Amino acid sequence: MQSGSRRSWRIATPFFVLALGAGLAGCGDGKDKEAARAPETIRAMETQVVRKELVEPVTGTGTVIADKTTVLGPRVTGIIDKVFVKVGDRVKEGDPLFQTRDIELKLKVAELENQVKLAEANLRNAARAFGRSAELHDKGFVSNGGLDNARATRDTAAAQLGIAQAQLAGIRQQLADSIVRAPFDGVVTRRDVDEGKFMTTMGVDVSMGSGANSGSGVVQVMKIDTVYAIVQIPETDLRRVGVGTRAKVTVDGLGRSFDTEAAVVNDSVDAASRAVQLRLPIGNGDYAVKPGMFVRAELYPAPRSVLALDRSAVQGTESARYVFISENGVARRVPVTLRQIDASTVEVLSGLKEGQQALTGPNLPLIADGTPIKVETVAANLP
Structure with missing residues (x-):
């Protein structure tokens, strides 16, 4: 019996070992599967929604114009006798620019001086005659009719003197106007006529035929100690700018920028381009900025308060933006409405409040809604 029992143990033992091994193996597989199903904790950083004052420049392009531009022609009809300036000359107010031949005017002045x-x-004779007539009338030697005649003769002589004096003043003015002078400090930018051309006060070149208009004056003068940048901006930005808005104008041709402010905002919007013109003054004491130059302008409206967030925290497409926040150690997806400020910052329009933290960092693409997270560091806040 004993020997039989030993044989039974020897036979049974291998089956027991196999069964025990299978049971232990089964227990191990369950734990491994459970461990495999447990989500992995992701390390992340946070960045804060902060309130900041935002200045968003309004940009535009345009052209430089002179402060004043005048094309000057003759003030009296005649031959252009002398042109005193050339293109590029700087002139002061009152400097002579050109002269119409004045010999006929001088002769006319002499004639009218004698007429006066x-x-x-x-008039002196008529006044004395009237005085005598008045005395004799008082004594009864001159009739009322005779006194009236003497008075009329005196008044006629006075009127003739007035006419002669007015004619003399007019011809003297023409003589003065034969020399055309600079109306302001500026620079000569065009000269269309040389000496010898006969021109009327309407700019007519008689050599071209009766009534033919030459279409130009003699010289053009520009006032450019101050110039203006005429800049166009979209009408959608009109509400953000006004007279006095700070600006910077860059003249690419000079490689220089000038600080200024809007002096004029045009009250008319161009119907074709939907643009508004602004006039920005530029101090130009050295005459370096030339009319016609291309300019770029940045205008700086008053700052506005915004909620700003680091762009690195934002996920999703343009139509469905979202961020993740940490909630009890778990990532929660929050839809947000945003507006781009610059390449690294967005404005939060809805979805987050000031002071809230949004997840960011290199592991952000691995995070989904409900992912366990561990915030290790806090990303630097926006400036």
């Missing part, structure tokens, strides 16, 4: 002297003599 003659009228003055006639």
